[in-house]
Amino acid sequence: MDRASELFENYHAALYRYLVRLSGDPDLAADAAQEAFVRLLDRAPMGPTERAWLFKVGTNYVLEGRRTAARRSRLLDGRLAQTMGDAPGDPHANVEAEERRRIVMAALSRLSDKERVAILMREEGFSHREIAEAVGTTTGSVGTLLARTLERLARETTFDREAL
Amino acid sequence: MTTSSIDQPMELHASDGVLLALYDHQRDGDLESPRRHVEQCAECQARLGAIAARAKHVRMALAAVPTPSVAKDDFRRRVAEARERGDRRVWRRPVWLAAAAIVVLVGAAAALPIRDWVRRRLVESRTAHAPAQPVATPSTQPLNRSGATVSFAASGPGFTVRFDSLPSVGTLTAGRTTADQISARVASGAGTGGDAMVVLPGELLVRNTSAARASYDLLLPSAVTRLRIIVAGRVVFDGAPPTTIPLNRSK
Numbered sequence: 001m002d003r004a005s006e007l008f009e010n011y012h013a014a015l016y017r018y019l020v021r022l023s024g025d026p027d028l029a030a031d032a033a034q035e036a037f038v039r040l041l042d043r044a045p046m047g048p049t050e051r052a053w054l055f056k057v058g059t060n061y062v063l064e065g066r067r068t069a070a071r072r073s074r075l076l077d078g079r080l081a082q083t084m085g086d087a088p089g090d091p092h093a094n095v096e097a098e099e100r101r102r103i104v105m106a107a108l109s110r111l112s113d114k115e116r117v118a119i120l121m122r123e124e125g126f127s128h129r130e131i132a133e134a135v136g137t138t139t140g141s142v143g144t145l146l147a148r149t150l151e152r153l154a155r156e157t158t159f160d161r162e163a164l
Numbered sequence: 165m166t167t168s169s170i171d172q173p174m175e176l177h178a179s180d181g182v183l184l185a186l187y188d189h190q191r192d193g194d195l196e197s198p199r200r201h202v203e204q205c206a207e208c209q210a211r212l213g214a215i216a217a218r219a220k221h222v223r224m225a226l227a228a229v230p231t232p233s234v235a236k237d238d239f240r241r242r243v244a245e246a247r248e249r250g251d252r253r254v255w256r257r258p259v260w261l262a263a264a265a266i267v268v269l270v271g272a273a274a275a276l277p278i279r280d281w282v283r284r285r286l287v288e289s290r291t292a293h294a295p296a297q298p299v300a301t302p303s304t305q306p307l308n309r310s311g312a313t314v315s316f317a318a319s320g321p322g323f324t325v326r327f328d329s330l331p332s333v334g335t336l337t338a339g340r341t342t343a344d345q346i347s348a349r350v351a352s353g354a355g356t357g358g359d360a361m362v363v364l365p366g367e368l369l370v371r372n373t374s375a376a377r378a379s380y381d382l383l384l385p386s387a388v389t390r391l392r393i394i395v396a397g398r399v400v401f402d403g404a405p406p407t408t409i410p411l412n413r414s415k
Contacts, residue, residue, distance in 0.1 A: 017231040033239070034246060043366065100225075101229055105229060122188070150222055154222050157221070
């Protein structure tokens with residue numbers, strides 16, 4: 001397997017999933033992933049830091065690209081549903097899934113960039129140290145950031161009023 | 165010594181951050197002491213349980229955001245084509261500002277806002293290393309003149325300077341510095357081609373146009389042993405500094 005194939009195999013799915021959640025925009029996420037891979041392939045192999053570097057480039061691309069008011073508006077009002085994934089066949093399930101997606105994206109959009117990056121990197125299995133480096137804080141304080149963000153996100157994504 | 169949760173002073177209770185680090189099986193930092201405390205403390209165990217429940221809830225909630233299926237082969241083809249072109253302005257969006265860890269504007273497009281936390285990192289980086297010309301807040305202190313300088317830490321032995329376009333005229337002179345940071349300076353011709361310098365990990369991206377007439381000075385610490393200069397997708401230099409390269413020599 002050549003280097004490009006290996007990199008795609010190892011990182012593409014996770015990076016794209018992360019960028020879609022980060023941006024709420026599959027097109028922007030695809031562009032960001034593409035940019036990150038192009039840059040990575042232009043570099044010499046970096047070893048264990050490769051994955052974090054890839055996510056960092058993708059993150060910065062998304063944060064820069066998401067600055068426009070139009071894009072933010074699209075994210076906030078959740079009109080991306082039609083472009084996201086395969087709709088289930090059952091109309092009722094479809095509506096419910098869309099409502100859940102809208103609630104989650106709205107909750108994510110209310111987080112700061114730092115909180116959103118941190119919580120989504122955690123979901124992709126990055127260590128607290130790697131997350132701290134990515135968002136420019138210390139390993140000691142990133143746990144507090146993550147815990148606080150988890151609490152907020154859990155509270156704001158309670159679909160059926162279950163107690164948390 | 166172990167104590168029950170009743171005996172445990174409040175200040176020894178684990179913080180939510182530490183509890184999450186335990187839940188996430190982190191290995192950095194000293195978690196052994198709080199781990200022993202939690203094993204003995206009913207209150208901390210309850211809080212750990214609540215954190216675990218939140219973490220599981222959030223994981224399920226995030227699963228509600230579907231990831232569109234992308235054929236791996238299609239994506240690989242897109243990446244390969246972009247690399248062959250060597251031109252990142254082929255994206256569907258024509259006004260991309262690229263992946264920027266730190267953005268410093270030099271010239272006409274000077275007032276881009278960047279995220280607060282990115283700015284803070286710039287401030288921290290520059291404060292720590294006493295740069296040639298402070299740029300704490302790029303959006304309010306644009307560098308729009310010759311002599312404008314950006315300094316940043318090297319991330320490895322290799323460093324790339326990439327120009328978007330083949331400029332009308334200009335040179336890049338790479339020299340050595342005893343400082344521990346890389347320093348890039350617009351030696352002359354600032355503002356002739358909408359120049360902006362974007363600092364990326366291991367790379368400086370110059371967003372210039374074919375009308376640009378700017379020349380640049382680059383100072384590299386001894387830790388940087390390999391320099392690559394890429395103009396409009398073409399490698400014009402790949403070797404050890406110092407060197408002076410005419411940026412328009414592909415003409």
